[in-house]
Each structure stands twice: as C-alpha cells, then as structure tokens.
Amino acid sequence: MSHLLLRHRDIPDIGEIDVYKKNGGFEAFKKAVTSMKPQEVTDVVKASGLRGRGGAGFPTGIKWGFIPGNIWPHYVVANADESEPGTFKDREIMESNPLQFLEGVAIAAFATGANAAYVYLRGEFWPVAAILDEKIAEMEKAGFLGDKLFGTDYSLRIYTHLGAGAYICGEETALLESIEGKRGQPRIRPPFPAVAGLYGKPTVVNNVETLTNVPLIVEKGADWYRSLGTADSAGVKIFSLSGHVNKPGNYELPFGTTFRELIYTYGGGVTDGRPVKAIMSAGASSAVIVADDKALDTPMDYASVRTLGADLGSASVIVINDSVDMDWVINKTIHFFKHESCGKCTPCREGTYWMLHLIERIALGEDVKATTELLHAVAKQMQNKCLCPLGEFSTMAVTTAIERFPADFKASSSRAKTGTIEGGKHG
Amino acid sequence: MLAEKYPNEVKKILAKYPPERKQSAVMPLLHLAQLEAGFVDRHAVVEIAGICGITETDVAEIIGFYTLYHDAPEGKLRLQVCTDISCALRGADEFLAKVCERLGIQPGGTTPDGLVTVEAVMCLAACDKAPMFQVQGPDGIAYHENMTVDKTMEFIETARKEVK
Amino acid sequence: MAKMVSLTIDGRPVSVSEGTLIVNAAKTIGIDVPVFCYHPKMEPVGMCRQCLVEVGRPAIDRATGQPVIENGQPKINFGPKLETACTTPVSEGMVVLSQSDKARASQKEILEFLLTSHPLDCPVCDKGGECPLQNLTMEHASPQSRFLFDEKHHAEKRVPLGDKIWLDRERCIQCARCIRFQEQVAGEPVLAFYQRGRSTDIITSSEPPFDSIFSGNTTDICPVGALTTADFRFGARPWEMKAAASICSLCPVGCNVTFNTRREAKSRARTGTTTAGGKVVIKRAMPRQNEQVNEIWICDRGRFEWHYVEREDRLEKPLVKKNGKLEKVSWKVAIEEIGNKVKGNKEEVVVLASGRLSNEDLFNLKQLADGLGGEALLYDSLPGGELTTKYGVSAGTNIGDMGAGTTILVAASDLYHEAPIWHLRVKQAAERGATLIIVNSEATRLDKYAKHLVRCEKGEAAKKVRELGAAVKDAKNLVIFFGADGSSALAEACAELVKSRAGKPNNGLVGVWPRANDQGALELGFKPAQDLQAVFEKASVVYIVGADPIGDGAIKTQNVKRKPFIIVQELFLTETAKLADVLLPAQAFTERDGSYTSGERRVQRFYPAVPALGETKADYAITALIAAELGIEVEGRSAGLVMDKLAAAVPAFADITYGKLAETTEQWPIIGRADLYYGGTSYQNSQGLGVPLGRENKKAEEGSL
Ligand SMILES: Cc1cc2nc3c(=O)[nH]c(=O)nc-3n(C[C@H](O)[C@H](O)[C@H](O)COP(=O)(O)O)c2cc1C
Numbered sequence A: 001m002s003h004l005l006l007r008h009r010d011i012p013d014i015g016e017i018d019v020y021k022k023n024g025g026f027e028a029f030k031k032a033v034t035s036m037k038p039q040e041v042t043d044v045v046k047a048s049g050l051r052g053r054g055g056a057g058f059p060t061g062i063k064w065g066f067i068p069g070n071i072w073p074h075y076v077v078a079n080a081d082e083s084e085p086g087t088f089k090d091r092e093i094m095e096s097n098p099l100q101f102l103e104g105v106a107i108a109a110f111a112t113g114a115n116a117a118y119v120y121l122r123g124e125f126w127p128v129a130a131i132l133d134e135k136i137a138e139m140e141k142a143g144f145l146g147d148k149l150f151g152t153d154y155s156l157r158i159y160t161h162l163g164a165g166a167y168i169c170g171e172e173t174a175l176l177e178s179i180e181g182k183r184g185q186p187r188i189r190p191p192f193p194a195v196a197g198l199y200g201k202p203t204v205v206n207n208v209e210t211l212t213n214v215p216l217i218v219e220k221g222a223d224w225y226r227s228l229g230t231a232d233s234a235g236v237k238i239f240s241l242s243g244h245v246n247k248p249g250n251y252e253l254p255f256g257t258t259f260r261e262l263i264y265t266y267g268g269g270v271t272d273g274r275p276v277k278a279i280m281s282a283g284a285s286s287a288v289i290v291a292d293d294k295a296l297d298t299p300m301d302y303a304s305v306r307t308l309g310a311d312l313g314s315a316s317v318i319v320i321n322d323s324v325d326m327d328w329v330i331n332k333t334i335h336f337f338k339h340e341s342c343g344k345c346t347p348c349r350e351g352t353y354w355m356l357h358l359i360e361r362i363a364l365g366e367d368v369k370a371t372t373e374l375l376h377a378v379a380k381q382m383q384n385k386c387l388c389p390l391g392e393f394s395t396m397a398v399t400t401a402i403e404r405f406p407a408d409f410k411a412s413s414s415r416a417k418t419g420t421i422e423g424g425k426h427g
Numbered sequence B: 001m002l003a004e005k006y007p008n009e010v011k012k013i014l015a016k017y018p019p020e021r022k023q024s025a026v027m028p029l030l031h032l033a034q035l036e037a038g039f040v041d042r043h044a045v046v047e048i049a050g051i052c053g054i055t056e057t058d059v060a061e062i063i064g065f066y067t068l069y070h071d072a073p074e075g076k077l078r079l080q081v082c083t084d085i086s087c088a089l090r091g092a093d094e095f096l097a098k099v100c101e102r103l104g105i106q107p108g109g110t111t112p113d114g115l116v117t118v119e120a121v122m123c124l125a126a127c128d129k130a131p132m133f134q135v136q137g138p139d140g141i142a143y144h145e146n147m148t149v150d151k152t153m154e155f156i157e158t159a160r161k162e163v164k
Numbered sequence C: 001m002a003k004m005v006s007l008t009i010d011g012r013p014v015s016v017s018e019g020t021l022i023v024n025a026a027k028t029i030g031i032d033v034p035v036f037c038y039h040p041k042m043e044p045v046g047m048c049r050q051c052l053v054e055v056g057r058p059a060i061d062r063a064t065g066q067p068v069i070e071n072g073q074p075k076i077n078f079g080p081k082l083e084t085a086c087t088t089p090v091s092e093g094m095v096v097l098s099q100s101d102k103a104r105a106s107q108k109e110i111l112e113f114l115l116t117s118h119p120l121d122c123p124v125c126d127k128g129g130e131c132p133l134q135n136l137t138m139e140h141a142s143p144q145s146r147f148l149f150d151e152k153h154h155a156e157k158r159v160p161l162g163d164k165i166w167l168d169r170e171r172c173i174q175c176a177r178c179i180r181f182q183e184q185v186a187g188e189p190v191l192a193f194y195q196r197g198r199s200t201d202i203i204t205s206s207e208p209p210f211d212s213i214f215s216g217n218t219t220d221i222c223p224v225g226a227l228t229t230a231d232f233r234f235g236a237r238p239w240e241m242k243a244a245a246s247i248c249s250l251c252p253v254g255c256n257v258t259f260n261t262r263r264e265a266k267s268r269a270r271t272g273t274t275t276a277g278g279k280v281v282i283k284r285a286m287p288r289q290n291e292q293v294n295e296i297w298i299c300d301r302g303r304f305e306w307h308y309v310e311r312e313d314r315l316e317k318p319l320v321k322k323n324g325k326l327e328k329v330s331w332k333v334a335i336e337e338i339g340n341k342v343k344g345n346k347e348e349v350v351v352l353a354s355g356r357l358s359n360e361d362l363f364n365l366k367q368l369a370d371g372l373g374g375e376a377l378l379y380d381s382l383p384g385g386e387l388t389t390k391y392g393v394s395a396g397t398n399i400g401d402m403g404a405g406t407t408i409l410v411a412a413s414d415l416y417h418e419a420p421i422w423h424l425r426v427k428q429a430a431e432r433g434a435t436l437i438i439v440n441s442e443a444t445r446l447d448k449y450a451k452h453l454v455r456c457e458k459g460e461a462a463k464k465v466r467e468l469g470a471a472v473k474d475a476k477n478l479v480i481f482f483g484a485d486g487s488s489a490l491a492e493a494c495a496e497l498v499k500s501r502a503g504k505p506n507n508g509l510v511g512v513w514p515r516a517n518d519q520g521a522l523e524l525g526f527k528p529a530q531d532l533q534a535v536f537e538k539a540s541v542v543y544i545v546g547a548d549p550i551g552d553g554a555i556k557t558q559n560v561k562r563k564p565f566i567i568v569q570e571l572f573l574t575e576t577a578k579l580a581d582v583l584l585p586a587q588a589f590t591e592r593d594g595s596y597t598s599g600e601r602r603v604q605r606f607y608p609a610v611p612a613l614g615e616t617k618a619d620y621a622i623t624a625l626i627a628a629e630l631g632i633e634v635e636g637r638s639a640g641l642v643m644d645k646l647a648a649a650v651p652a653f654a655d656i657t658y659g660k661l662a663e664t665t666e667q668w669p670i671i672g673r674a675d676l677y678y679g680g681t682s683y684q685n686s687q688g689l690g691v692p693l694g695r696e697n698k699k700a701e702e703g704s705l
C-alpha cells in the first residue's frame, strides 16, 4: 500500500508546492471552502472515526464540534511539540510532507471558523520551523492562505511559534500558555481549550499527524477512511519504532498491525538477535509491557493495547531486549520526568524528585529491596493527585516495571555499567 | 539592541500575534536575542520587556523555565547529546562519555578554548538516528544524526577553524 | 440574588450561592479543608493539591434527564479521582467528603510530598506558631520521615528580595501566593518563579528589586516562613506577643491594624530605635481585617513606619521657657504658666492643630478655642477640603462593592503614594468594571487602569474636571478622590459634580488628605489655615498641637516684630517646639485610645498598645487641663467620655459611642482565626469595624456652594 501520510516516501518532492498540487494538493481545502459549510467538514471528520494522534486518542470531529458559536475569535493550534521520548513522526511529516500537514491545518481552521492558526513547534525544531515558514509564504503567494480565499469571504493565516525546550508544552494548556508568552505550565480544567483556549478564546488543539490525515478524509470521504484500520481505531498510524531494533524508524501502517510484525517484519528484528524483553508502546510515559508471545501478537489499536495494561498513546514503540535490566530503564524515564516536571503541582514536583533519589540509591545497590518498595509506594502515592497527566505519566513505567519485572530490582543487576549522566539546564 | 540589529525580524515576530498580545512575542524575541552571544544578557531582558510591555521579571522567568534559553555565556557551540531512553538503548551514554574524554572535559563542561560545551539532554525526537546531538550556536539549532565519535571530532575540528 | 445550591459536606447540609467553591462552602459551616495555594482574595490555581476531597454527584438518567433514585435516595456517583476543593464549584445535590479515608490519606500524602523539600526548621522560623504547614504537620505527619535527610532539597536561606522582604528558599512550598498577590492584587508583577520542577525558586528581576509598597502583605499570606520582613525577622515568637487593635495614623485611609507588643528582657539593650530593657515595645504592625476599609492588607508605610513613636528623643516632661531656655517643670507649673499668660489675651487666641490628632483631641481643642473666642485652625489641609463635610461619601459606601456602573474620578492625586490602599482598591474596582477617570498633571501608577486619562498642567485640574461634567453626569454612581492642585477651585469643581448625589451610598467626595484625621478636624469645625504667617503675627497666644509649621517653613520667624505667647504640644523637640514658651509632652497614638475619621468618613477607634512614656498625657486630657485652668469646662477624664460629648454636640456624630465603634459583624472571607489557612496572618477584627458618618448629608442636599 502506498503511504497516506509519509507520502514523500512514494513521491519524493511532495514537499514542493507544484508537485503537491499536481498530486491533488489543496483540492480538499478548496472543496471545503468553496462547496461545504464548516459544519459539514466537521461532520465528515466525525464520521471518519479519526482520533487524535497526540496520545489521548480523542475523536477529532467531536473535539471540533465543541467550539461554541457565540464566542469569537476562534483559533486552531497544531501541536508540533513532539517531545515524548521515542516519538519522531511529526518531524518527518513536517520536514518532508509539510504541505499536506498545512492543508490539514487550513481545513481544521475553516471547519472551526478560525482565521488564525498557530503551529507550536518544540524549540529544537528550529530548522523545521524555517521549512514551514517558507511553505506558508509559498501558500500565501499561491492564494491558499491570506484574505478572501478562492473568492469567498474566508481568510486564514498560519503562523509558527517555537518553544524552547519543555516537554510539558506538549500538554495542550501548557502549550497555550507558552504561546501567550508565559511559563509552560498547565491550566486547571475546566474550562477546556475548546471554550477558553488561546487568549481565552475557543481553540482547537490537534497533533500534527492528526491534521495531516484531514485532507485525505475530506477528499476521499469518511467511509474510505473508516475502511482502513480497526473498528475502534480507524485509519492508518505512524508507528515510531526505536530502541533495540535493527531498523528503527517511522512505519506508517494500518491500526491492528501486531507488535511482532512491527518489530520483526518492518523493524528488521531485535539488536544482536536477542529476545525482546519489554515494550513501551507510548514512549517514556508508557507502562512497560512484558514482551511475551501474547503481547507480541497483540494488534496495535487503542483497545487491544489496553488489554496489556498499557496505552497505545502516540504509538512510540520502544523495544528493549534482554541485555538491560528494567531498573536502568526506569532510571532513564525518572530522570526525564524529573527534568521535565513543570513544578506547578506538589505531587509531581516533589514526587519525581523523590523517585530520582530512590532510583539512584537503587543504582548504587543501596538497600535495594526496601528502596524498591518505597519507590513503588511513592509512585503510587503520586497517582490520581497531579494537576496534569505528566505527573501520572512519570509513574507508569515505575510501577509496572517493579510489578512486572521484580527480578530486575536486585543488588547486582546491569545498571552499574551505564549510569545516567547528569548535565544541561535543570539537571 | 535587537530593534537596531534585527528590525525586520522584530517586526515580523510582532506581526504574528494580535496587537494587544505582545507578550506572545517574548519567546521568539529571546531566541533572536540569544543568537549571537549564546545567552540572554540583562540589556536584552530590559529591551524585550519593553517591546512586550511586561516586566523584566516576566522575561526572566521565561528564560528560567525553558531549557534552550541561557542566562550565562558558555562555549560558542553547545553540543547537546541526547541520552534519553531510546538513544541510550543505542549507546548514547557511551558516545557522550567518549566524546567528553576525547575533548578532555566532563559532561556539562566547556573546552578550554571556549569553543564547545558538551551537555546531556532529553529526547530530541531523533530516536531512530542515535547517537545524535544538536548544536546550538550562532546560526540557531542544527541536528547531527547517526554520529560516531570520530565524525563528531571532525565536526568540532572544522568548527574550530570556522568559528573564530 | 444569585441562585442557591444545596449540597452536603461531610454529611452536613449547606446552601450557598451558585458558583461558590467547595472550599468556601465548607468554610461557611466551619469545615476547614486544608489549603496552601488557595487564597480567597486571588484566582484559584489548584496547584498545591492539598485540598483534594472526594466529590460525588447525583447520577442522571440519560433518558429522562432526572436523577436516578436508589432505595429512595438519589444515586451518587463518585469519580475515580479526588478533586481540588479550591477549584471545584458546588453543584446541586453534590456530596463532598473531606474526611473520608481516601481524602484524609490524600491530605497526608500531599503533606508528605511537601515536607520532602521543607526543612521543618520551625524552632527558628518566624512563622512558627502561626504556620498552617506546621499545624497540618502536627495533625497528619508520621513521626518517622521516609525521606533521607541528605536527599532533602537544600537551598539558600537568606535571600533579600529587596530592602524590606527576605526569602528563605528552603521553606518555600511553591504555592505562588506571593507571585499572584503581586500580579493580581497589587498589580506589580515583580515576583516570579525561576527554573522549573524541583529547582523552582522565587525571584525578582526588577530594578530596583521588590520595591512594591504592598510588599509586606506577601509575608502575611505566605503560608510558611519563606517570606519575612527585614524589620521583624527573628524579632519575637508569635506566642510571646500581645495584640492591640489600632488604626494606622499615616494617611486618610484608616487601615485597621494590630500592634504586636512584647515586654523586652531587662538584659536586652536595644530593639529597633529604642532602648528596650524591661520595656513593653511594639514588635510589628499587622493588618486587621476590615473589608470596607483595607480588607486584609496594609501598605509598607503602615507596616514599617510606626517606629518613630519609639524614638529616644521623645519629650517626657513639661517644659517652660525661662531666660530663653526650656526647663523641665511639673504639669502644675506648666499649666499655671499658661493660665497666667492667656487669661488677659482671650480674644487673640489661635489654636493650630494637625490632622494627626484624634477626634477627641480636636473636639476639646475646638471647645477651648470657642470658649476663649479664638480661632481653631487646621494645619496643612487641602484647599476647599471642607466641602467633604457636605458632599463626602456617606454610609453604605464601599469601594469593595464598586464595579460596573460606578465611575471613579481621581483628580490631582497619586493614590499609590498618598493613600496606597485606596490605590489598590480603586484599581480592583476598575478591574471589576468601574469606569476610572484620572485627571492629573503627572503620570501615576493608576493610569494604566483608567478608562479616560486626562493630562493637564499643574493648577488646571479644576478646569479639566469641569469639562468632564457631561461625561460623568449619567454614571449610576460617582465617587471623586481629589488631591491638592493649588487652590480650592478643584474641590469646588469636584463638589459640583456630586452635589446632586449627596447622601447616596457610593457617591460623593473623598479628600486625599495628608493626615489621618484631617477629615475629622473639618467635621468638627476646624478651618483650614490660610496665610499662617499673618495669623501668627496677629495673634497674642498660639497653641500649636501636633504640627511643626516653623520646621516646615510655613511660618518664618526671623522678621516677626511681636512674637505671640507660644504653647506647643508635641512628641518631639521640633523647630516649632524649640520656640515654645510652654512645651507639653503628648502621648503617641500607640499609648492611648481615641478615634479617627477616615477620608471615607468612617469613625474608627484605636486602643493603647504600649504604656505611656514618662509623664506624657493624651492630647485631649492636656487640653482639658488648660481649659480647666482658664475656667472652661471640657471633658478630659477619658476618650470615651469626650466622644459622648462630641456626639451630643456635632450632628454628624450623633449616636456614635465607643460601644458602637467597637461592634463587629462577620466578615468574608473568614481569616485570622486559629486555622490560619485562609487569609494568612492578617488579624481577625474583634475590636470594631467603625461607624460611617452620613446622616448629615440630608441637610447637605439643600445646601449650596
Ligand atoms: C505531558 C504531555 C505531553 C504531551 N505531548 C504532546 C506532544 O508532544 N504532541 C502532541 O501532539 N500531543 C501531546 N500531548 C497531548 C496533548 O495534550 C493533546 O491531547 C493533543 O495535542 C491533542 O491533539 P490530538 O487530539 O490531535 O491528539 C501531550 C500531553 C501531555 C499530558
């Protein structure tokens, strides 16, 4: 099957506006603006079963439908923060198929009545932002952005906004704070962004991959899209495969592909030919899955992965072979979350700090059994109390690693050879 | 002064946001201010506060919160190696250790000539191309992927000749 | 009327208006949900997570839209997660459990998280004894820490944020109350968090650092000992101090304060500006809640500038000039000396009093002046200010209630510097939707909240105010704050705008006086002094009380041909006092009782905080002594009795008694009680909310300019 999202893999210069146009580019946007009502566009997306690719899997059309008609203006924000360890799909889309993504942003804006859209990129995507800025300028020149598009009254402008190194800015309310020029700390909800988002106005926040699906759905219809994937997870998904595999990378596959197929058929098997020991299906935020046959044969869709006590999330599949112990793995994830905790709420700020001390004690082989128990208790104690999901995420791998791989928490495991190196800001 | 050095860029940045939301410009302006010296000095803080109509404290807290902003000078190039889980599974920790060894510095340290600071950082969304690092320097940020220690040393040597 | 919502909290029914937060609903029935970041004067942020409670809501049948009934009771659904009581509004039929096993466990667990980074150095902490974190720790914490000591977060303990406020980074629990106070209440966002996660610290990056005139309030609302004042740091432990209710005497707002005092050890040589050994001294001034005056705030002047009363050069004994030198004498001798000199000179007596004096002092002085057929002049007032006695704001006026529909005009006054708490309250009224108009020749910090900003030349404010006429005519309510602009024309122009509204709550004039009780002096019939030099040269006896016209240069003595007999009643040996023929030592307001009338025409009582110094006497009592010597009957036995006389004599004060002035009613938010969670260390008001003047205004309506 040819690619729907990673289309540059089939059509090398799809990022060039002429090539994109030649391949049907902007037809969907034109069709929407010139021949559809905003509500109809939202309805098509709703009917397609498209769910958010940013992690939470919320139905996209329903989200658009929450935008109230009595508060103006509206905004669309594309979430290109892509900071979850193990996730690197949005970057490839924006680098190589940027116009399809931007067309998706444009259609979302039309559907929700927004005349301005922002693409929030993590600060490290500086060169990617430069590509998008260039493409946006080309679109303006070609009449796909600007005033009175296609001879209608509809006007739209898209702007990029660069973050500056903060995973929490992927969380949508923190992201909005960041665009407003503030520290990226999540807001309490309600109100939800759909009601009070950017500058307090109704705002749709969608992931880059989510939006990149939209032009095809508008062009080919909801039924076509539904026919791909599984019952609860329509369409295709980009799986970011990393860790102990021979061919890491992005793989665009229908939902329902099994872990085994992803790792062995596409990923070329496990590094050094060793057995897979554990899988993290949603990056560092993931619960760790014991990679037994049952797990390997589980289809990757939202519902099936849940039966393994984990979430599909953004489908950032990290493969771990039997050369490392899980205490080392959570040492890494705890470091990450401790570094990225925004500090706003107590359990996350203090809990990640405490967990870090505990895992370091374990790494030094100090009182491992009792310390592991305490670590588990602290992680549990954080759960259900944090202001935003980051704090909860930080505990997922910790509790599940300790519960599912108890043998890895012992005085003489492999950790000593690779202690985590401290450095950089907020170290 | 930003307004003198980059008048067009400042104008372009401000045009992105509603006129009554100038505070939004604080992050792009900080990126701009940091380009040359690699950190944001007090003058820039005061100027940006003025442009955005916020207090200097408001600007300072932004610098403090985000990892890519720096409030003190370091090496001209900040070589930031991802050592997060996916990269680490592909040897990023060893890679970082060896690069530091070859340069004779500790992670977080700067070479005696002030050229490079080497730091460990969190995931950079390049997990399939480890070992990798990004370089934060006078031209912004660039990724260097699928690296080896030798290739890294070559990069540094070339930079040493160019960035003087 | 807001819609009422009924719910139960810990099994107890409560009905509150729609939109009330769970935490406040609980408070109304005496249930204290522990909070740290929540503060009722600021927007909730839900960040400390201390207030998590179980919240259940009635299940609704999707088909019928009606509540599901099970066993005759509505079925209640509890969510999987606890909810923050400080951000969740109540809803009909809600069931809140703040003491369930789950809720209590959560409170204990959040507390443990907080303590992982807190030094628990209560024995040396200024907040020890009035700290909610300490209280909660005593209630919940396990005796054994699960956190290793050397893994605790360590940070700097002595960081000056400015001249007045110090930060102990280790104690900070990142509740952001101080930051939010500066941002939301004071409107001076000069505090912020630096870094993030566990590295988060409070910083200021402004130049000069943390110099807000409201900065001291952050130390009250800081729920731990992270913020302390340089003035009080390590000064005393809360439980060692006594509390005395008082009124700040530095500006016309009349902020309710509490002076905390302590008897210093004999061995303690000095505290602050005074030799302390064995004496009872003031340790700190704290706000005392009065929602209609200062809410729970005071400005830094009120908090720190009372030290003058304890200066070492206070006068302690009467003095009489002999051979050009002031010599200590007994009261008897001093009063007799006055008697001898004044008896022959009655018709040319001038009393010059300052608005620093209490109503009682001023009333007695006026009685004396009248008895002698002399003049009673108010020193240093606003030209035309006496118009406020006719058109001043009246009973029922509360800036805290003002919002949309009210127009506030501030003319020729910089409230931030002249009456800081009015600045703060007017700013908030503007944020609630009141239309703020500013007429001034100079920029002020209030300008950015103004809907209309009128710049004028100095001396032109009156003209500009007159031009506003039409613009404010239709305002539902109109309050005008006016300051000094050189002539009485400004007051007249302002009065013209509110004349027709006199007597209506939230309408009228407010003079931004230089002194705490200028308004009182005017109400009692003092005339603002004009051309003091001429008055001085004409008089044969001048009785100057609490004022230093010579030091201020208002009277020049070099070329005076005939020097009058001068009586001075003072705290210090001022330039004026040096010229006195008789110099009488008065008590500071902290040593006696009395009352002031604020610029908003509210009469409020203050009480003695420390014993009187040496042989000093209260001003009203001294005046009564002099009067008696001259055969005039003036009450001098107690301030309360003077007030009774005053109330009988001055219609605006009719019915006011010391008993009435001491009355209080329940105030919201509830603060200053044992729980200490809500408002911080601002004091509860149990000594009186004061009584507004206002009845006189009916007459004023008929009056004309
Ligand atoms: C801590 C945290 C980090 C997140 N990071 C990202 C991210 O990098 N990219 C993203 O698209 N969504 C991220 N999300 C999810 C967003 O909050 C939001 O759900 C998403 O952008 C919605 O878009 P979607 O409906 O298209 O998925 C993150 C959420 C949390 C709690």
Ligand code: SF4
Binding pocket: C171, C172, C173, C174, C175, C176, C177, C178, C179, C202, C221, C222, C223, C224, C226, C227
């Ligand atoms: S200093 Fe006090 S008020 Fe400010 S954040 Fe820290 S604990 Fe809260």
Ligand code: FES
Binding pocket: C034, C035, C036, C037, C038, C045, C046, C047, C048, C049, C050, C051, C052, C084, C085, C086, C087
């Ligand atoms: S979260 Fe409710 S008081 Fe802090």
